[in-house]
Amino acid sequence: MNVRNGFAGTVGRTPLIKLRRLSEETGCEILGKAEFMNPGGSVKDRAALAIIEDAERRGELRPGGIVVEGTAGNTGIGLAHVCSARGYRCIIVMPDNQSPEKYRLLEMLGAELYKVPAVPYSNPNQYQKVAQRVAASLRNAIWSNQFDNIANRRAHVETTGPEIWEQTDGRIDAFVAAAGTGGTIAGVSEYLKSRRKSVRCVLADPPGSSLYEFVRNGVLKATGSGSITEGIGIGRITANFADAPLDDAVHVEDPDTVRYVYRLLHEEGLFLGSTSGINVAAAVRVARELGPGHMVVTVLCDGGAKYQSRLFNPEWLAQKGLAAAAGEPRRGERIQLENVLVA
Numbered sequence: 001m002n003v004r005n006g007f008a009g010t011v012g013r014t015p016l017i018k019l020r021r022l023s024e025e026t027g028c029e030i031l032g033k034a035e036f037m038n039p040g041g042s043v044k045d046r047a048a049l050a051i052i053e054d055a056e057r058r059g060e061l062r063p064g065g066i067v068v069e070g071t072a073g074n075t076g077i078g079l080a081h082v083c084s085a086r087g088y089r090c091i092i093v094m095p096d097n098q099s100p101e102k103y104r105l106l107e108m109l110g111a112e113l114y115k116v117p118a119v120p121y122s123n124p125n126q127y128q129k130v131a132q133r134v135a136a137s138l139r140n141a142i143w144s145n146q147f148d149n150i151a152n153r154r155a156h157v158e159t160t161g162p163e164i165w166e167q168t169d170g171r172i173d174a175f176v177a178a179a180g181t182g183g184t185i186a187g188v189s190e191y192l193k194s195r196r197k198s199v200r201c202v203l204a205d206p207p208g209s210s211l212y213e214f215v216r217n218g219v220l221k222a223t224g225s226g227s228i229t230e231g232i233g234i235g236r237i238t239a240n241f242a243d244a245p246l247d248d249a250v251h252v253e254d255p256d257t258v259r260y261v262y263r264l265l266h267e268e269g270l271f272l273g274s275t276s277g278i279n280v281a282a283a284v285r286v287a288r289e290l291g292p293g294h295m296v297v298t299v300l301c302d303g304g305a306k307y308q309s310r311l312f313n314p315e316w317l318a319q320k321g322l323a324a325a326a327g328e329p330r331r332g333e334r335i336q337l338e339n340v341l342v343a
Contacts, residue, residue, distance in 0.1 A: 007085040010039040011049050012159045016167045017300065021267045022284055027292025030283055032300040033164060036272060040081040041074075042302035043160075044146075047183055048078030050155035051144045052086070066091060066141035070131030072180070072231035073102035074302055075146045080109035091141075093131040098230055101306040121236055147181045148239040156187025164188065164297055165195055173294040174200040176250070176283040178232040178275055179211055182241025184299060193245045200290070203249040204282030204298075206257065209233030211241070215249035228254050228311070228320060229274045250282040257281060258325040261304075261311060266327070271304040274311055 004010045016031045023030045035043035055061035066089040069079055076092040083090035090111040094103070095118035106113050114134075116127050123129075128147060135143035146152050164172060175192055177185040189201035205212035207224025211234065214220050220235065227233060261277035264270040276299070283298040290296070310316045317323045 007039050007081050008049055008053075011045045012038070013163060014038060016164070016297065017268075017270070019264070019268055019280065021263070022280065022287075026284060026287040028287035028290065029295040030280070030287055031168070031295065031297045032270075032276070032280065033160070033297060034300050036276075036300055036303045038078075040078045041306075042078065043184055043299055044074035044302075045078040045081070046155045046159060047146055047152040047181070048075055048082050048144075050151045051146065051149055052079070052082050052088075054149075054151035054154075055142050055144070061088070061142050062140060063087065064140065065089070066135075066138055067144055068131050068135035068138070068141055069093070069144040069146060070126075070128035071146065073098050073106070073306065074231060075144075075181075076106055076111065077102070077109065079144060080106055080111040084110055091131075091134060093127045093134065095127045099307050099310055101308060105306065121234075146183070147234075150239055152181055152183035153187040153190075153240040156184050157191045160184065161188040161191025165192060168295060168297065170195065171295050172199055172297050173290060174202060174283075174286050174296045176202045176204055176279060176286050176296060176298045178204040178206070178229075178278050178282075178301075179241055179244075180232040180234065180275075182234075182238045182244060185246070186241050186244035189245050200247050200286070201245060202282065202286050203246055204278050205249055205251055206233040206278055207251075207253060210235040212249045212251045215246050223251050224253070227257075228322070229257060229278060230307075232275050232278070250285050252278045252281045254320070255322060255325040258311070258317065258322045259327070260284075262326045264300075265304070270300065272300055273302045273304055273307050275299075275301040 014034045014037045017034050019030045038045040068091045070093045080090045092111045093114045096115040097118040119126050132143045135141045179185050192199040203215050206227035206229045208226040210220040210222050212223045257277040260281040279298040283296045287296045
């Protein structure tokens with residue numbers, strides 16, 4: 001019998017998916033690590049599980065304990081799942097500018113959700129700092145601190161990176177991913193570089209983030225003024241991102257992100273979120289820079305259902321000036337079935 005043990009036993013070992021049309025266009029193998037197939041629906045399940053297991057090993061999280069986190073959504077969702085499975089109370093603090101579907105999902109999972117105004121990290125009322133204060137005010141509580149808790153990065157050194165290396169038989173030429181906490185790109189890059197230093201590791205960065213300039217020029221400086229993407233692109237160097245062995249960075253504007261989200265939907269049948277779009281857009285650029293015959297791996301972070309009211313809402317896209325980037329779905333003429341639908 002091939003049986004996995006509960007939620008925790010189902011995290012990881014996600015497949016690599018070949019993106020057929022983009023591979024044909026570039027002459028490279030462009031592969032997406034299907035992290036949306038984790039049980040909580042995103043790559044953040046790995047970090048959530050690793051952070052809780054690390055706190056348990058350290059004796060910081062005890063039976064009946066409370067897990068508090070400030071999150072843009074996916075790490076909170078992963079934590080809520082793990083907390084339900086292990087009997088912990090979960091408190092989530094989120095900025096008030098995220099997709100409403102994420103709020104509803106967290107509440108459905110049993111998390112106590114608190115929304116706070118979206119303010120810069122320097123503000124004492126920024127959502128991560130509020131979460132830290134909440135945890136400090138409660139008995140038997142931990143602040144999971146996904147941005148600076150290196151259990152996050154270590155999860156990708158120990159699981160995601162080795163999985164990609166094994167699944168590609170070590171033939172990978174480049175790895176491309178965006179950074180929120182920095183855990184995924186730093187951890188995977190660290191592992192891949194330990195196996196072969198020539199693997200090219202590249203950051204995909206959205207408008208408003210300071211990491212593109214940091215990787216390129218060593219200076220934290222925002223490129224652009226903001227993005228529709230959620231949970232990626234930041235203005236500081238987290239403990240998880242620090243010393244990430246990166247070779248380059250690619251700046252991806254929102255129209256390209258949306259264009260690739262919809263290409264994935266219409267051409268590959270993959271219903272994914274905006275971070276997957278920016279990752280794939282950057283992977284295509286890296287593939288073209290390397291030239292035909294190379295293998296480029298990126299991360300398909302989460303599914304599209306949490307973004308239906310925004311990313312997949314034509315009116316919202318039009319308000320953002322992004323309707324043209326979404327394109328038109330490839331459908332034939334509507335079949336007339338009125339006489340068949342009613343007996």
